[in-house]
Amino acid sequence: MVDEIIPKYWYNIVPDLPEPLPPPRDPPDDERSKIDLLRSILPKEVLRQQFTVERYVKIPEEVLSKYLLIGRPTPLIRAKGLEDKLNTPARIYFKYEGATPTGSHKINTALAQAYFAKEEGIAHIVTETGAGQWGTAVALAASLYKMRSTIFMVRVSLEQKPMRKTLMNLYGGEVFASPSQLTEYGKKILEMNPNHPGSLGIAMSESVEYSLRNGYRYLVGSVLDLVVLHQSVIGQEAMKQLELEGVEPDTLIGCVGGGSNFSGFAFPFIGNNVGKEYIAVASKEIPKFSLGEYKYDYPDSAGILPMIKMITLGKDYVPPSIYAGGLRYHGVAPSLSLLIKRGKVRWREYSEAEVFDAAKLMIESQGLVPAPETAHAIASVIEEARNAKKSGDRKTIVFNFSGHGLLDLTNYESMMKRLRE
């Protein structure tokens, strides 16, 4: 059964997009090419995959065996409790990525990138993390491949989620609050504002700088096409699981930080013309879809990485400290940005209060505590299910449950307090 469900290839949507994907590029006034610099930043094979136009890329046996080790395929679960609670004629299913050891989908690409780094003889990997889900995944992947890991964690998130640091440390990872004094860029930011809360863009610049200086390699957690490629195991498994149940999905929903879990989940459906509508959900507090612009921008705040064309709030955007740390990133993956701009994927934004209500409904009806990021997708699932009730539509909604929230309980605590006030 496992063998039937777990894919042997990653799916790349790039050749199936309605138009060519605008490639990463160097800014016109560049002295040293940032694209060339990528060779010293990313593991070689990872960089090759970033630019591949093949529709299917073989998953190395070694990575497949690690996918099995962490419990892939993840379950596809019918949310009967939620359906009953909402009294909706719609059927609701979710792909439960919270089932991995680190509690989110992030491990799917961490394992692949760590493997390619290891193959190249790299002994130490570096990354940034917002909510801590990505950092935890990298620390675990590094430990499984017997490498060292350093993680720059956005300061405000580290303060909100000290347990994530504990978990990264348990996996052998070394964790620093960003902005830090360890990099030139971090020092510059702290000079301007010693109390800077940090941002994913800043932490990204710090990790890249730190990695370059020490000859380590940097692992990318979201946004770039190579990450979306690796995450396609989610959607491919889900398609197979639905097929085995004889279910045809109508509406596919996922939350969007940098866009990796949504894309990994929805792109195999989109590319194979399965499903009728696709909804990408962000936070109203970080209004990337309603206020972001579709243009070339830097993925990191220091502008070390090449520019990519994406929906962005600007590389220097300092997000408000909402409880869903993983959705605070300023941009959206280029391939997803393009599909949104062309109207193939629709978007929604919900406020913190709406998202919290959605999380509570999930907890009460299914017993599962969602990551605050995931709760954004759930808010949209609930809206769709309620609309289906009004119109008597018996459609099937499938969403990606990107992570559990058992290490986000402090956020829930402060949310409850704020709502009481």
Ligand SMILES: Cc1ncc(COP(=O)(O)O)c(C=O)c1O
């Ligand atoms: C559980 C969870 N879901 C979603 C996200 C958003 O990232 P992405 O859009 O890349 O999936 C994060 C990011 O940290 C996360 O931890």
